[in-house]
Amino acid sequence: MGGSGKEKKAFGLWSAIFIGIGSMVGAGIFIVIGEAGAIAGNIVWLSFIFGGIAALLSGYSLAKLALRYPSRGGIVEYLVQGYGEGVFSGSASVLFYFAGLVAIAAVAKSFGTYAATFLHAQNTPSIVNAFALGIVGFFLLINLIGATFVAKSENLLVIIKVTILTVFAVAAAWHIDPALLSAKKMPPIMNMLYAIGLTFFAYQGFSVITNTVEDMENPARNMMRAMIGAILIVMALYVLTAVAVLGNLPLPEVIKAKDYTLAEAAKPVFGVLGFKVMAATALLSTASAINASLYATAEISYTMAKEGNLPKVYSYNVFQSNEGLIISSLLIVPMILFFDLSEVTTVAALSVLIVQGLTHIGHLMRLKETGANGVLVFLAAAAMFTITALTLHYTRLHDPAIGYYLLGAFVLCFLVEVSLRIFTKRIVTRQVVDLFNFKRWEDEKKI
Template identity: 25%
Template sequence: MKEKLMRKLPLDHIMGSCEKNSGLKRSLGAFELTMLGVGVIIGSGLFVITGVAAADRAGPGLILSFILAGLACACAALCYAELASAIPVSGSSYTFAYVGLGEIFGWFIGWCITLEYVVAMSAIAVGWSAYAVNILELMEIHLPEKLITDFSSGGIMNLPAIIIISIMAMLQLWGTKESARLNNILVFVKLGVILLFIILVAKHVDPSNYTPFLPYGWSGVFSGAAIVFFAYLGFDAIANSAEEVRDPQKNMPKGIIGSLVVATTLYIIVTLMLTGVAKYSVYSGVAAPVAHALNEVGIRWGSALVSVGAIAGLTTGVLVLLGSESRLIYSMSRDGLLPRSFSKVSRRGVPNQAVICVWIIGVILAGVLPIGTIAELCNIGTLWAFFFVSVTVIVLRKMHPEMPRAFKVPAVPAIPLISMALCIFLVIQLDTMTWIAFVLWTIAGMAIYFAYGVKHSKASEHIAKQ
């Protein structure tokens, strides 16, 4: 049994897959990568999580939380860059761990990333709902409170969140494809909305609102970092583009670090504006803090405009994450760890059953859970995935030093170890209920693996052909 659990996908098989995909055009430079990263990172983290984290975790000191979370992401991002340049195939961190650490670790990370993508999609949908409701209210259209409040908070369901996930699922099933040009346009729209917000509220900032700066102490800053870590999710999309990057050794780190620097700067400025125009406590339970801040200073038309921009960005987030998770399920199914039906594609080239599976889970989560709980669930799965990706860098450096690497993490093993330490530090800041939910999620995942994956894994077939 131990040999089965620790079996690895042969490196030759992985590199053969890379050669088959070598027809991809290397058309992305540092600018396109930075735009891709900013497009994925800037979204629900800024438009949704900032208010809740400031109110309940760190107050104005949330800017320090963003810096700490950004540092953890920077170290993990460098590890992603190296592995993506060496193993540029579908599956991302799931495949990296499968090759470097063994099947059970690959499954565990795949299960963690599933938690990340599905839960992040649900959180974005909840944020989308809040901004949509804000626009409707400005138009004097009021939805029943029971239909815009999650079940755990006393409502029936968050209907707008369910609707947006369902629409995006239908678009995925239809076979919609997004181009880099469209992504750039959406990024500029989102950046324009953010800059407009900063300009509109800057003159309304009251320095007295920054006192106390650390109302919850340093423990609040650390706890806030564990929450706002959610705001940085998505930079691994850059690592997934390694095979389409010109001169990846130079452009990959530029794109990854560049997007993180831009995102961190914007997060800090927006947080300063939010906590400057109103006391941090007013954002408690508010899922649309940017629009709420504008309402607080009486700029209702600005609130509507920001809500429209936020909705555009959040819509893209739901669509991309739904697609990413369905492709991850497709990859795991193709490797035999999930039922083969999930790897079947339609005539439009879409893994229909995988999309439907993600849709069902996302609708349940978005309809019944509050935004704070969703964000924490997302973070704990991602932090463990980042931890093992960092471990994989060290292991593959030792086990396969000959592996071609277009980009190498500097100062190995120091940076991967720092990444691991920061991930552990952040994950222990999450509350007990989040840990309980994660343990239950892991138990469910391991039950599926031992009941199905171990018996049907294709790794043994690849090994037998060696």
């Protein structure tokens, strides 16, 4: 009774699904399709299916955690709830912050590649880096000034890029050369498994749905439905796109144009105009992803890592400090300058896999509180670490430096965490503190 005076929540079922799709169908598919296709060849669509299954398992675990620990701190909150307020959870939260920065660097590098290709500039590292640094600097200024108009355009950008991808995939399906997808051209099945780490990266963004829990209508009913619905829709789009690309481009051409494969794959179907439209769509997608990440992930994660908590004044599109934006942007610069696109993407994918795997292991210790299915949570953790192991094995054979970068990231995050505790006395704390407030929140959401 008493619910008439309650303010309407921002997210219903479909708006939550929509924000999940928008977050996933960002830069990931434009970066990953060529990189993964170069490894898995004409069965890369299977890699996208397995990547999607891993995302579903991970999404299930995160959705259950979000319902039990409703906080905009997201994964950082779940880590602290699982492991306590110690150095381990603090280091993991710092790693999560750095993983977000690496992901932004990967997207910026992709923007630079597509920009150089679209503008017919020389596709040299210096030109790509110049475009990448330029777009990060541009959105840093936009966010410092006030990004209201950019934020309002995000939904329109989502509609545009999803529509163009869907039209491309359906149209390209009619022009597929069956010989390119034949079993004779299949690479070893292990290659398909090695590519799952990259295809999982293309689904990154589904965890954003958990951050809407405090603003969601009837989260007990809508959270899991939104998570599963968004991932299944994106999986269908990715599989169709992968089949369309590898069915229209011979593998040598995929490998040659792996940094802008989607644009190249549009040529046989739509000609030069298709190439330009897809390249422009990639530019829009990568730009919007950079804006969203700088505007939210960098600032929130920075504050959680530095201060140990998320002030109550934080809410979507309302931030009180520019420090996180500036520091985060400066840290992204060396990542852009000294990593190549494939290395940046792989390090970002591995970092996210490890952080999510740790989150699910922590969840196993809180099953009584979340009421989650232990088998599914265990499978989520197993999927994250299995994909990590496969990816590390592949990179050990083809790019051994990746393992050293990852190890360096772990050591750096540990040192940062210890230094912050010693010099600032800060501790990453729980945002959902006591059972009384949780039960009160549960009662409110049932009204």
